[in-house]
Structure formats: C-alpha cells, structure tokens
Amino acid sequence: MLTVHHLEDSRSQRVLWLLEELGAEYDVRRYDRDPKTRLAPPELYDVHPLGKSPVITDDTITVAETGAIFEYVLETRDTDQSLGTEKGTAHARQMTYWLHYAEGTAMPLLVMKLIFSNIPERAPLLARRLFRTILSPVHAQFIDPRIAEQVVFWNASLAETGWFVGEAFSAADIMMSFPLEAAGSRVDLSAYPHVRDFLTRCHQRPAYQAALERGGPYAFA
Numbered sequence: 001m002l003t004v005h006h007l008e009d010s011r012s013q014r015v016l017w018l019l020e021e022l023g024a025e026y027d028v029r030r031y032d033r034d035p036k037t038r039l040a041p042p043e044l045y046d047v048h049p050l051g052k053s054p055v056i057t058d059d060t061i062t063v064a065e066t067g068a069i070f071e072y073v074l075e076t077r078d079t080d081q082s083l084g085t086e087k088g089t090a091h092a093r094q095m096t097y098w099l100h101y102a103e104g105t106a107m108p109l110l111v112m113k114l115i116f117s118n119i120p121e122r123a124p125l126l127a128r129r130l131f132r133t134i135l136s137p138v139h140a141q142f143i144d145p146r147i148a149e150q151v152v153f154w155n156a157s158l159a160e161t162g163w164f165v166g167e168a169f170s171a172a173d174i175m176m177s178f179p180l181e182a183a184g185s186r187v188d189l190s191a192y193p194h195v196r197d198f199l200t201r202c203h204q205r206p207a208y209q210a211a212l213e214r215g216g217p218y219a220f221a
C-alpha cells in the first residue's frame with residue numbers, strides 16, 4: 001500500500017490531490033508542524049534522511065521530492081495516462097518542464113520571500129525596524145522583481161487554454177498549484193486573471209476537496 005507521509009499545511013497536499021484525481025488507494029500518515037518554528041517533527045527523519053515532506057513509501061520503495069513522487073505515481077498509478085502524457089511528445093516535454101520548474105525555480109523564490117519577511121517579524125521588538133530597513137532593498141531589488149516575472153509567465157502560460165499543458169487538466173496543473181497558491185499568500189494577484197481563475201477551478205475540483213479532507217489543515221485552499 002502506498003503511504004503519503006504528509007506534513008500539515010504543506011506542499012505535500014499536492015500528492016494527496018494527485019492520488020485522489022487518479023482514484024488510487026493510499027494511506028495518509030499525518031505529521032504536525034512544531035507550533036513555534038513551523039518545522040517538521042523529527043519522526044520524518046525515520047522515513048527519509050532529510051526529514052522533509054512529501055515523502056511516500058510503497059512497500060519497500062521510498063520516494064522523496066514532489067516532482068520525483070509525481071513521476072513515480074504517474075508511472076505506477078496512471079497507466080491509461082489520464083493525467084500524464086504519452087512519452088516523447090511535445091506535451092510530455094512540457095509536463096517534464098513544469099514538474100521540474102515548480103520546485104526548481106518558482107518555490108525557491110517564494111520560500112526566500114517568506115524567510116526574509118519573517119526575519120523582522122521574529123526579531124526582538126527593538127530590532128524589528130532595523131531588520132526591515134536592512135532587508136527592504138533585498139525585497140525591492142532582488143526578490144520582488146523575480147517573483148513578478150514568474151507571475152507574468154504563469155499568467156501568459158495559462159492564457160490560451162487555462163491549463164499548463166495542452167487543452168486539458170493534467171498532473172502539471174496539480175504540481176503548479178502550490179507555487180501559485182503560495183504566491184497568492186505573498187503577492188497581490190489581482191492583475192493576473194488567468195492565475196486567479198486557474199486557482200478557482202483547481203479548488204472547485206471534487207478531488208481537491210477530497211484531498212483536503214484526507215490532509216487536514218491547509219492554509220492555501
């Protein structure tokens with residue numbers, strides 16, 4: 001049986017959603033974040049040496065990294081390619097691109113934004129203003145323009161069909177949902193109608209809702 005080691009309120013929500021879309025059988029083992037640090041609990045180190053989520057176990061096989069988990073699940077649970085694509089096609093190449101891009105390019109910028117925003121908030125009261133002043137140019141000159149570039153790119157990529165690959169909903173959309181959700185909590189998306197419409201359509205899907213029930217708290221829905 002495939003088990004998803006799922007950290008509350010995290011990007012591993014996508015793995016549950018993928019499995020729900022496929023109608024696959026799976027178990028969920030839920031892990032709570034440390035209420036103060038928001039880090040994962042040490043038990044996740046028993047599953048994988050980096051102690052992060054998502055990670056899945058399937059009998060004797062352990063797979064970490066969301067993109068690698070998606071590839072494994074598509075290979076083993078999507079035999080009729082309802083969410084994947086035929087290998088060697090233009091759509092397959094686009095699918096590979098988005099599966100890598102989501103965690104390779106988009107998420108590092110969004111995590112950077114979160115960390116640099118949290119530094120002043122978590123600093124002692126008297127030091128907060130100083131930290132904000134020091135970090136303000138980092139946001140303005142480095143992080144914000146790079147995130148804005150990504151959001152423009154997503155909006156343009158969705159403009160034609162409303163989905164990231166071809167005419168139909170696919171695993172690429174599930175993978176990309178998290179960067180878009182995370183961006184929505186950090187930047188104003190009101191000028192990007194295709195991004196907002198994409199998220200609304202994702203959130204309305206019955207499988208997305210079913211995954212929320214299995215996964216527990218998720219601040220980005």
Ligand SMILES: N[C@@H](CCC(=O)N[C@@H](CS)C(=O)NCC(=O)O)C(=O)O
Nearest residue numbers: 010011039040052053054065066103
């Ligand atoms: N690129 C990795 C990122 C894994 C990751 O950082 N997961 C976060 C969840 S959003 C985590 O486990 N955070 C808790 C921690 O760092 O202690 C993936 O996509 O699997």
